[in-house]
Amino acid sequence: MDFRGPKCYPIDFCIYFCYTLCMMKSKKVTFADIAAYTNFSKTTISRYFNNPDSLTLENQQKIADALVALDYKENKVGRILASGKTEFVGILIPNLYMHYYAEMLNQILATYETYGYKFLVFAGHEKKDVERKYIEELLAYNIEGMIVLSPTISSEELAAYNIPIVGIEREDRCICSVNTDNYMGGVQAASLLKKCGCDIFIHINADLSKGVPAYGRIQGFVDICEEYHLLHELIFTDLSSSFEENRTKLFQIVENLEEKYPLKKKGIFMPNDTHANVLLNILIQKYGELPSTYRIVGFDNSPISSEAVIPTSTVGQQIPVIAREAMELLSMQMTERKKRKPTPLAEPIHKIIPPVLICRETT
Amino acid sequence: MDFRGPKCYPIDFCIYFCYTLCMMKSKKVTFADIAAYTNFSKTTISRYFNNPDSLTLENQQKIADALVALDYKENKVGRILASGKTEFVGILIPNLYMHYYAEMLNQILATYETYGYKFLVFAGHEKKDVERKYIEELLAYNIEGMIVLSPTISSEELAAYNIPIVGIEREDRCICSVNTDNYMGGVQAASLLKKCGCDIFIHINADLSKGVPAYGRIQGFVDICEEYHLLHELIFTDLSSSFEENRTKLFQIVENLEEKYPLKKKGIFMPNDTHANVLLNILIQKYGELPSTYRIVGFDNSPISSEAVIPTSTVGQQIPVIAREAMELLSMQMTERKKRKPTPLAEPIHKIIPPVLICRETT
Numbered sequence: 001m002d003f004r005g006p007k008c009y010p011i012d013f014c015i016y017f018c019y020t021l022c023m024m025k026s027k028k029v030t031f032a033d034i035a036a037y038t039n040f041s042k043t044t045i046s047r048y049f050n051n052p053d054s055l056t057l058e059n060q061q062k063i064a065d066a067l068v069a070l071d072y073k074e075n076k077v078g079r080i081l082a083s084g085k086t087e088f089v090g091i092l093i094p095n096l097y098m099h100y101y102a103e104m105l106n107q108i109l110a111t112y113e114t115y116g117y118k119f120l121v122f123a124g125h126e127k128k129d130v131e132r133k134y135i136e137e138l139l140a141y142n143i144e145g146m147i148v149l150s151p152t153i154s155s156e157e158l159a160a161y162n163i164p165i166v167g168i169e170r171e172d173r174c175i176c177s178v179n180t181d182n183y184m185g186g187v188q189a190a191s192l193l194k195k196c197g198c199d200i201f202i203h204i205n206a207d208l209s210k211g212v213p214a215y216g217r218i219q220g221f222v223d224i225c226e227e228y229h230l231l232h233e234l235i236f237t238d239l240s241s242s243f244e245e246n247r248t249k250l251f252q253i254v255e256n257l258e259e260k261y262p263l264k265k266k267g268i269f270m271p272n273d274t275h276a277n278v279l280l281n282i283l284i285q286k287y288g289e290l291p292s293t294y295r296i297v298g299f300d301n302s303p304i305s306s307e308a309v310i311p312t313s314t315v316g317q318q319i320p321v322i323a324r325e326a327m328e329l330l331s332m333q334m335t336e337r338k339k340r341k342p343t344p345l346a347e348p349i350h351k352i353i354p355p356v357l358i359c360r361e362t363t
Numbered sequence: 364m365d366f367r368g369p370k371c372y373p374i375d376f377c378i379y380f381c382y383t384l385c386m387m388k389s390k391k392v393t394f395a396d397i398a399a400y401t402n403f404s405k406t407t408i409s410r411y412f413n414n415p416d417s418l419t420l421e422n423q424q425k426i427a428d429a430l431v432a433l434d435y436k437e438n439k440v441g442r443i444l445a446s447g448k449t450e451f452v453g454i455l456i457p458n459l460y461m462h463y464y465a466e467m468l469n470q471i472l473a474t475y476e477t478y479g480y481k482f483l484v485f486a487g488h489e490k491k492d493v494e495r496k497y498i499e500e501l502l503a504y505n506i507e508g509m510i511v512l513s514p515t516i517s518s519e520e521l522a523a524y525n526i527p528i529v530g531i532e533r534e535d536r537c538i539c540s541v542n543t544d545n546y547m548g549g550v551q552a553a554s555l556l557k558k559c560g561c562d563i564f565i566h567i568n569a570d571l572s573k574g575v576p577a578y579g580r581i582q583g584f585v586d587i588c589e590e591y592h593l594l595h596e597l598i599f600t601d602l603s604s605s606f607e608e609n610r611t612k613l614f615q616i617v618e619n620l621e622e623k624y625p626l627k628k629k630g631i632f633m634p635n636d637t638h639a640n641v642l643l644n645i646l647i648q649k650y651g652e653l654p655s656t657y658r659i660v661g662f663d664n665s666p667i668s669s670e671a672v673i674p675t676s677t678v679g680q681q682i683p684v685i686a687r688e689a690m691e692l693l694s695m696q697m698t699e700r701k702k703r704k705p706t707p708l709a710e711p712i713h714k715i716i717p718p719v720l721i722c723r724e725t726t
Contacts, residue, residue, distance in 0.1 A: 096469040106459040121484040309672040
């Protein structure tokens with residue numbers, strides 16, 4: 001293309017120019033190749049793509065045959081230009097160490113077969129600035145929506161990006177979300193430990209703020225303990241994504257509990273199955289078995305809970321249901337955006353999925 | 364824009380048209396908005412983006428200020444058009460159940476901070492046709508390269524896609540790859556079990572073909588056994604990604620081994636740490652401890668090996684090194700592609716990373 005050439009081009013050529021630029025750069029079959037092969041003008045080829053009705057059926061067929069012969073592959077960048085659709089969705093997870101996140105990612109990726117969306121995945125490891133940079137890059141690529149499990153960026157800031165977003169198990173005041181009924185989970189855990197005849201009820205968790213869905217677990221647990229006048233203790237500690245660190249912290253917690261409640265039957269509700277498994281293994285390493293003075297309930301029903309050396313009781317999150325509902329909620333918003341006059345949501349939608357108590361061998 | 368308008372447009376307008384189409388569809392600030400704000404013509408705005416040197420520094424500054432004021436966000440779809448670069452890389456993994464894959468994915472995602480590439484992730488679960496459809500979709504979006512851990516599609520077929528690809532731990536005849544020195548791993552495992560004074564040396568694995576890197580583990584193990592005239596047995600079984608199924612199969616294998624070698628000290632080399640952990644838990648559930656007649660070595664050094672109830676010896680794959688080398692090899696090819704006259708690789712490059720034997724409490 002000679003930029004010093006004529007100063008005027010027909011609109012067809014403009015469109016052709018856009019497409020050719022795409023094609024040239026990706027070194028695929030160009031309109032020129034198709035024109036040369038079919039003996040039609042490039043303008044005719046352009047018309048085939050942009051206004052096929054202006055060609056006879058016979059000529060449409062000739063060009064269609066040429067595309068097959070030349071192994072012409074549709075270039076979606078061209079399609080993005082025309083439709084604004086990228087079919088890309090960003091997923092922001094905190095890490096892949098926690099079995100819950102790995103399984104949730106697995107289930108979200110599996111929705112590709114149903115919805116066709118492709119997922120740009122990032123594990124933020126609590127680096128807020130890197131997550132922010134990543135999101136802004138994705139936005140520059142016109143992604144259609146995001147599923148956010150990372151807790152670092154506030155829902156207010158996320159909402160300001162003005163694209164469809166669904167949060168899972170994180171603060172969700174200004175964005176849509178799908179969460180387990182955490183309060184019910186806390187109630188179920190305390191009730192199960194009560195049935196086991198525990199003397200002291202312990203819940204170990206991070207010192208969560210009330211805005212986080214997981215706070216419901218603490219509230220539900222405490223409410224049952226108070227209702228039945230059960231001796232209980234909340235232990236707030238920051239269990240991180242480093243195994244060694246968690247092991248050291250939980251080891252110390254066990255030592256403290258044994259000093260404080262030496263003869264009592266301890267019912268321990270752990271914040272998730274990954275950490276429940278660390279606790280279980282500490283006890284087995286110490287006693288060669290799970291002593292009858294300890295009962296353990298985890299949270300999530302991630303694979304580690306059934307694969308543990310003693311299959312562990314857990315408040316099950318319905319991970320496949322949550323993944324499906326999140327995509328459904330996101331897809332609904334993304335589809336709305338493509339309408340000529342989209343109606344924005346008046347309020348964020350929050351879906352609550354009931355937990356399923358799974359009794360195994362630690363209660 | 365009125366398509367029944369004049370039939371001729373200046374080339375600047377063509378470029379403007381491309382950009383505007385992008386902008387309009389993503390509902391971001393358009394050239395028209397910037398023109399209105401600055402009182403320049405749209406053509407001038409277009410020049411700012413496409414040929415800034417044709418404007419005075421003062422006018423460039425005015426437009427730059429307007430972009431900030433209008434919160435203009437760069438639209439990368441426009442940039443893809445101009446550069447052919449998408450900065451997207453596809454990752455195809457078999458599943459997220461195996462701890463090795465989850466950790467490898469984690470390490471690859473972490474290279475974002477170094478290389479800037481964004482990752483489109485898919486877990487294929489051995490569905491060859493779905494994987495193929497997924498790859499072809501990604502190609503239509505002009506992704507720049509792929510990292511493939513899934514074994515389903517032959518390297519010959521992958522190479523025919525004609526984009527930079529790096530395989531990890533899969534058949535790699537026609538594509539670049541980064542693999543652990545599997546043969547050395549098999550040698551290390553057998554040597555360690557020999558040091559433990561085992562009487563019978565057992566390796567459990569899938570019936571791998573010689574073209575797969577992991578076949579080296581079998582060969583290395585057998586070679587050491589033969590060199591030192593050690594009694595050995597290979598047990599070929601398809602351990603799947605379903606925990607329940609694997610548990611049943613391994614339980615039966617333990618029963619058979621105890622019938623066949625009741626008094627012998629059994630040294631078992633497992634194909635990976637996930638399955639080594641299943642075996643370990645079966646033995647502990649049966650005996651309350653790991654009997655001294657069993658020694659176990661896993662493969663990978665994925666997190667489960669150190670987090671197991673008895674920290675498990677393993678032939679460590681250097682997962683962070685493999686991830687980094689894979690991105691380095693891929694990035695090198697992707698950069699080459701962007702040159703005006705790229706030199707294609709004469710032959711696929713295969714990098715071999717040495718394993719690191721990690722002795723813990725099961726040997």
